[in-house]
Amino acid sequence: MSSQNDLAQTLKALHKPGDPIVLTNVWDAISARAVTSLPQTKALATASYAVAAAAGLDDQDLTLDANLRAVEAVAKxxxxxxxxxxVDLQDGFGDELEGAVRSVVKLGAVGINLEDFGREVGGLYPVDVAQGRIRRALAVAAEEGVPDFVINxxxxxxxxGQSIDDAIARGNAYLEAGATNVFxxxxxxxxxxxxxxxxxxxxxxxxxxxxxxxxxxPGGLTLGELREIGVARVSVGPQLMMRTVGAVGEEARSILNGEGV
Structure with missing residues (x-):
């Protein structure tokens, strides 16, 4: 069994431009087991939108406690x-950032998604503030024995409404602050x-x-095209959950209509 920081190093090393890590995001233990059963799966990642939906919440209303309950199940x-x-940690839950990071690390996580749109401020954090939040998150992870913690x-x-150049400038600032990757x-x-x-x-x-x-x-870039472009990470967010809901509804309709298998 790998140590937690060994797993962090593994996750970090899987971010290879042109040979990206592919994450089929999960939201509970059932979806996590289905994904880990596949030999192609290299790592697990949660999606906050799907986690919130499973808890009966909108994404913007997901609480830290509800998120941690899902993380605990997936972490097992x-x-x-x-x-x-x-773990998709959204914006880090404002002033709860350090506690949130500490909690997910204690549950076994070796990386997080961290957003720069703060719900408590109703907009983007200033770049220096967002950088500081990345550094604070990394410091907490290091204190908990995971110095190679991965921040996307x-x-x-x-x-x-800002431009792609503005987004790139922010991304480079976040990499400078210690993030492994940018979304x-x-x-x-x-x-x-x-x-x-x-x-x-x-x-x-x-x-x-x-x-x-x-x-x-239909119409999006394929995995092959993204590899050719040279990205280091590909994810699907809540889309597995969305497709699963459709499949459940269709099967339920078939049963209720008395249709055969």
Missing amino acids: VAKASDKPLT ARTDALLV IWGGRERGGTRTEEVVKACEALGGKLNVSLVRVK
Whole structure:
């Protein structure tokens, strides 16, 4: 069984530009077991939107306690499979940042997603504040024996109307602060991140870019295309959960209509 920092080192090493780690995000123990049963799975990652939905909450209303309950269940599966676990910690829950990081590390996580849109401020943190929050999170993880803790730093610059250049500048600042990788969130409202934006950001960030693979509608970049562009991390967010809900509803409809197998 690997030590926790060994798992952190493994997760960090899996972020290879052009040969990205692919994360099929989970939200509970059942989904985690299904994903870890696949030999292609290298690590587990939660998705806060899916975790919130499973708890009957909207993503923006997810509490730290509700998130930790889901993390505890997923972490047991990760430990049993000896795979790294990274947790979607949203914005770090404001002033609860250190406690939140300490809690997920104690549960077994070796990485987090950390956003720069603070719910308590209703907008983006200033760059220096966001950098400070990354450093604070890393310091807590190091105190808990995980100096190689992985932060995938998400910026919502595009979501608030800023340019891809603004998002890239924030991303480079977050890498400077110690983040392993950067996630530039395009958002559903603007139709995600455009191909030319992905290419530009990937080049400017030295490949240290996370892109969300679109699976709920046609037309997005394929995994092969993302590899060619040179990204280091690919995830799916809540899309597995969304597709699962559809499958459950269809099976229930079939049963209620008296249809055969």
